[in-house]
Amino acid sequence: MITGSTRLLGVMGHPVEHSLSPIMHNAAIAHLGADFVYIPLPVAPDNLPKAIAGLEALGVRGFNLTIPHKQAIMPMLAEVSDLAQAIGAVNTVWWTPQGWSGTNTDVAGFLAPLEALGRDWRSTTAVVLGNGGAARAVVAGCGQLGCQTTYVVGRSADKLAQFQQSWQGSPLAGNLQVRPWEQLADCLAEADLIVNTTPIGMTPHPDASPLDAALAAQIRPRAIAYDLIYTPSPTQFLQQAEAQGAIAIDGLEMLICQGAAGLEIWLEQPVPVAVMRQALHRHLGRT
Ligand code: NAP
Numbered sequence: 001m002i003t004g005s006t007r008l009l010g011v012m013g014h015p016v017e018h019s020l021s022p023i024m025h026n027a028a029i030a031h032l033g034a035d036f037v038y039i040p041l042p043v044a045p046d047n048l049p050k051a052i053a054g055l056e057a058l059g060v061r062g063f064n065l066t067i068p069h070k071q072a073i074m075p076m077l078a079e080v081s082d083l084a085q086a087i088g089a090v091n092t093v094w095w096t097p098q099g100w101s102g103t104n105t106d107v108a109g110f111l112a113p114l115e116a117l118g119r120d121w122r123s124t125t126a127v128v129l130g131n132g133g134a135a136r137a138v139v140a141g142c143g144q145l146g147c148q149t150t151y152v153v154g155r156s157a158d159k160l161a162q163f164q165q166s167w168q169g170s171p172l173a174g175n176l177q178v179r180p181w182e183q184l185a186d187c188l189a190e191a192d193l194i195v196n197t198t199p200i201g202m203t204p205h206p207d208a209s210p211l212d213a214a215l216a217a218q219i220r221p222r223a224i225a226y227d228l229i230y231t232p233s234p235t236q237f238l239q240q241a242e243a244q245g246a247i248a249i250d251g252l253e254m255l256i257c258q259g260a261a262g263l264e265i266w267l268e269q270p271v272p273v274a275v276m277r278q279a280l281h282r283h284l285g286r287t
Contacts, residue, residue: 005035008058009266012041012051013066020280021064024259027279028271036061036267045072052076052100062094062266070133077102086172087136092262106137109258111144113249114224121145127191128152129210130198131163131178134228138195139167143174151187152178188218194241196227201235209236221245230255233286256280
C-alpha cells in the first residue's frame with residue numbers, strides 16, 4: 001500500500017517501457033511489507049542532470065540506470081565503487097549524506113547462477129562472445145571466479161585492442177586475452193564456460209545465433225553455455241549448446257540477481273529473491 005511516508009525507487013532509462021524491473025522489485029517490496037514503491041523513470045539523455053537534481057529534491061532512496069545512462073551518470077555521483085569504475089558503468093545508485101553513491105550489480109547478477117553450481121573455477125577457460133558493456137561485467141565476473149584464462153572474442157580489432165587496454169593493470173580482469181572472431185573455433189575447443197554477450201538471437205530474431213553450425217560443433221560436452229539474453233528462452237545458442245551436451249544458463253537469473261543486489265542496498269535488509277523470480281517467471285509465462 002502506498003502511504004504518506006512511502007519512499008521512491010525506480011529505473012531510469014530511455015526507453016524504459018520494456019523494463020521488467022518494476023515487476024520484480026514491487027513483488028519483493030510487497031512481500032516484505034516495506035514502505036517503498038519502484039517506478040519507471042523515463043528520462044531523455046539531455047534531461048539527465050535535471051532528473052538527478054529532481055530525484056535528490058524528492059528524497060528518492062535510490063534508482064537503477066539502464067541504456068543510455070549507465071556511463072553518463074558517473075560524473076554526477078559523489079562516490080563510484082571500484083568495481084563500477086573498472087567496468088565503466090553504474091547501474092545502481094543510492095542516496096547517502098555525502099550525495100549519490102553508485103555501483104554495478106551486474107557482476108553479482110552474472111555470478112549468481114555460476115556460484116550456485118558450487119564449482120572450483122581455477123582451471124576454467126572462459127570464452128566471452130562480444131566486447132561491449134555487458135562483456136565488461138562478465139570479464140570482471142570471470143576474474144572474480146578466478147578463471148585461469150578469459151578469452152574475449154570480437155569482430156573489430158580496434159575495439160578488442162581498446163578493450164584489452166582498458167583493463168591494463170586491473171586485477172579484476174584476471175588473465176584476459178582478446179581474440180578475433182576468426183579464432184573463435186580454437187577458443188571454443190578449449191572452453192569450459194562460453195558466455196554470449198552479443199544481442200544475436202534476441203527477440204525478434206530468435207533463429208539467429210552467434211555460432212554457425214561448424215562453430216557450435218566445437219562446444220565441448222559438459223561445458224557451460226551462458227546467454228545473457230533472456231527472451232526467447234532458450235535462445236538458438238543455448239539450444240545448440242544443449243545439443244552438444246553442454247549445461248545451459250539464460251540471462252533471466254542475472255537480471256533477477258542484479259536487481260536483488262540493488263534492492264538489498266536500498267532496503268538495507270535481505271530480499272526475497274525467490275519472490276522476484278516467481279514474479280518474472282509468471283510475467284514471462286514461464287513455468
Ligand atoms: P553492447 O554494449 O551494444 O555490446 C554488444 C556487443 O555485441 C558488441 O561487442 C558488438 O560488437 C557485439 N555484436 C553485435 N552484433 C554482432 C555480430 N553480428 N557479430 C559479432 N558481434 C556482434 O550491448 P550490451 O549492453 O553489452 O548488451 C549485450 C547483450 O546482453 C544484450 O542482448 C543485452 O540485452 C544483454 N544483457 C543482459 C543482461 C542481463 O541481466 N541478463 C544485462 C546486460 C546486458 P561491436 O563492438 O563490434 O559492435
